Amino acid sequence: MTKGKLTGVGVGPGDPELLTLKAVRKIRESDVVVLPVSDRGLEVPVFSGENEREEDGLNNYQNRCVAYQIVKKAVPQVEKKLKMYLPVPMIKEKDRLKKIHDMDADKVCELLEEGKKLVFLTLGDPSVYSTYMYLHKRILKMGYEAExxxxxxxxxxxxxxxxxxxxxxxxxxxxxxxxxxIGKALELSGTKILMKAGRKLPELKRRLQGRSEKVVMIENCGMENEAVYQGAERIPEEAGYYTLLIMKEEKE
Incomplete structure (x- = not known):
């Protein structure tokens, strides 16, 4: 039997129309859609339809997966596909994270052994601060195909x-x-892009006020609740996880 393949699919920032043609094709051709779950309540990988008692909880994960909600609007067929929910908690404990990522990789490899085509949905691009890369590297190291x-x-x-x-x-x-x-990084010349800034907004606002650069904050770019703030003084004290700031040096 031919082994399967894992594909990390970047779904863009939020607007379903920004999915690439290749992303749409890979999702349509897949056997299993992999959804990353950051909720610490999910401790082991699970599949949709595996346990009726758990289905409500899985639907909750599905509804909170921004990448999946984006894809649904562009590829409605994704709703009928088998889904695997992988725990990917947002923690910085290296030993614990390694065990979780190893567990996720082992479960993915079981499906690859069956010849399944898997797509892992991730916001933006899979090569930029994406949890997908932890899985991608492991799958390749274990001798399977990943792209x-x-x-x-x-x-x-x-x-x-x-x-x-x-x-x-x-x-x-x-x-x-x-x-x-980010202290040293703020002194770099050129354009500075501060990603995943939501939790640090109060500190960032204090640091950025009075600086010479032009500052723009964009929250939930391309999504229905998108918001744009021009100027450091207008940055709110709180914002969602999908928040970034662009700092540009003013031109003469």
């Missing part, structure tokens, strides 16, 4: 949303994870 389908990154969509470029000529672009220490 990635690129998606439009949130910062590119955000630049289009505010009708501005990210960089021109010799200007540099710096992509910065805002949930970590």
């Amino acid at each position: 990635m389908v690129p998606g439009i990154p949130s910062f590119c969509a955000a630049a289009s949303r505010i009708n501005d470029s990210l960089a021109e000529k010799e200007e540099q672009i710096h992509i910065i994870p805002a949930s970590y220490e």
Whole structure:
């Protein structure tokens, strides 16, 4: 029997029309749709339809999976596909995370041994701060086939949303994870993109006020509840997880 393949599919930032043709095709051709679940209540991988008592909880995970909700609007057939829910908690405990990722990879390999085609849905692009990469690397190391389908990154969509470029000529672009220490990164020249900034907004707002750069915050870019804030002083104290800031040096 031919072994299956795992494909990490980037679904873009939020607008279903931004899915690529290749992403749509891979989803349609798949046997199993893999949904990452950050909720700590899910401790082991489970499948839809496996246990009727658990179905309400799984539907809740499904409804909260932003990537899946985006795909549903572009590929309605995805609702009828078998779904596997993988625990991917947002924690920084390396040993615990390793055990969880190893467990996820083992379960995926069971399906690959059966010749199944799996698609793992991830927001934006799978190569940019995506939990998919932990699985991708393990699957390849274990001797199975895995690939990635690129998606439009949130910062590119955000630049289009505010009708501005990210960089021109010799200007540099710096992509910065805002949930970590960013002091030195703020001193870099060029355009700075602060990703996943929601939890650090109060601190970021204090740091950014009074600086010379132009600052724009975009929350939930491409989604129904999208919001744009121009200027550091207008940044709210709270925002959702899918929040990024673009800092650009003012031109003369």
